Amino acid sequence: MIREVLIDIKPSETRAAFLEDGELVELHIELNEKEEFHGNIYRGKVERVLSGMQCAFIDIGIDKNAYLSADDVLPISNTNSTRIENTIKQGQEITVQVVKEPIGTKAAKVTTNISLPGNLTVLFPFSSGVGISKKIDDGIERQRLKEIGERLCPEDMGLVIRTVAEGVESLLIENDIKSQLKTWEDVKQKEIKGNVPRCIYKELSLVQKIARDSINSDIKRIILNNRKEYEALLDLFEEMAPEMKMRVKFFCKDYDLFSFYNVESAIKEALSKKVWLKSGGYLVFDYLEALTVIDVNTGKYVGKNNEDETILKTNLEAARMIAKQIRLRDIGGIILVDFIDMKDKTHKEAVIAELRQACKNDGTGVVIVGMTGLGLVEMTRKKIRNTLHQIMTYKCPMCDGNGWIEN
Known part of the structure; x- marks a missing residue:
């Protein structure tokens, strides 16, 4: 490739x-x-702590206060409590990192578990342990990288070795870790004094x-x-x-x-509601507030003899195209796929397997949950930033994005 x-x-x-x-x-x-805010680190101020919702809102100096979930707050070392009101207080200064851009009306999401990505590794100053990218399949190479990581990982810190480190000599990995440690020292120095809120590390x-x-x-x-x-x-x-x-x-x-390089035509297709398959079938994308729905249709493709084989072929092609389009469109959150109804259980399993295989090239986390009793495939994709559709289009002022206007 x-x-x-x-x-x-x-x-x-x-x-x-x-x-x-x-x-x-x-x-x-x-x-x-x-x-853009994703990856930035801020010295912010806790504006509100909502114990009933186990979250807090942090002023980091942007239009809306950032959202901090209790799950993203590192526990205090001298207590076992995980409740947010026991770990942070209103008015307190706090260092957070943006893990999700503000999307639509939703605020930016932040965490106190800082991560610093390098060329070959990702350093976690407040975590522990060594992880290896799941995309490295070779067992011997994974073991080699694990040993290098355990030897080089700073004390009381965590380390993830990225896919691109496969086959790389230990000296280069060591230099990469040293670079991230220097960045972390710079962040800690900027954390000490200054106006609040302020950005102390920019991606x-x-x-x-x-x-x-x-x-x-x-x-x-x-x-x-x-x-x-x-x-x-x-x-x-x-x-x-x-x-x-x-x-x-x-x-x-x-x-x-x-x-x-024929990129503009591919972008135009990625912004369209309907995407045609080579066989003559097509996909329809509908963006809703809570999820994205993708409908699969046979369209012009009628097959030759066997209806079940026609449906299977269309669904397999659709699975590959869906994986490509959600990656290109940068669709995140909950995704429901309405494949053409299949009677044969092995056909259903084949389509799910094809979708899983096609999503392996996606660097953003994709989880195929499975097929519901109604035949809908449930999947999720990590939501980090606005979709291509949200960045490159805006709501129609006549219908407010509904696609319908009164007679």
Whole structure:
């Protein structure tokens, strides 16, 4: 598989398209006029503690106070109580990290369990233990990385070794951990004094995150259409990983970068309600307040002889397309899929297995719960930020997004 990243930089926004064998699989957008908060660490102030709901609201200096669940509050060492009113108090200063962007009318979600991602590892200053990415399947390699992690993990801290660390020598992993420890020391220094609320650690920009995550990865090319950012990325790789410089290319043609690589047409499809399958079937996406519903239809595909085989073939193709579309559209939360009704139990199991397999390439956590008695497939996907639909569209002022107006 050939993996490439196209970075389209405009005055109003930066867009990064991730391609696999020339096909768009992910699109990340950073709007210049809108600040992103995910990953940032703040020194905030507890505004309200709601013992009845076991949550608190923290002023971190943005439009809405951030939401802090009791599950995301580290317990005090000298007490076994997990109730939020016993761990934090109104008016108290507190250090939190944003784990979910403000979405719609919902506030940003924060945690006190800080994590610092590096190129090869993720450091958890307040946790303990060593974890290895589940995507590393080789048992011998997992054991090697486990031993390296246990040897290098700082005392009273936690460490997760990322997928890109597979096959990497221990010295590089050690240097990565040292870099995160330095970042943590900087955070602790900024935590000591200053106005509250304030940001004490800002997550990298979109281009910088791509640079960090591409080191030791299988990305073959990073193509930019902005000369200044191209040269800045070369300088960054000169310091971090000189071997990556040869993978960075400047797109200087008098043509739109995304149009040249047929990305714009894929984005248009990802914003549409209906998505056609190659067989002639189609999917329909409906976004609701609490969940997303995907309906599968045979459409133009009528098969040849056997109705059950026709339905199975359509559902299998739909399962692959659904995995692709929820990743591209960045759909999070609860997802219900209404596949075409199947009578054969083995056919149902085959479709669920196909969906699970197709979701394995998704870096965001996807859980396939199973099929309900009504034949609906329940699944969840971790919700971190606004969907592509929410970022690139806005509600119709005539119908307020309902799609219907009075006669």
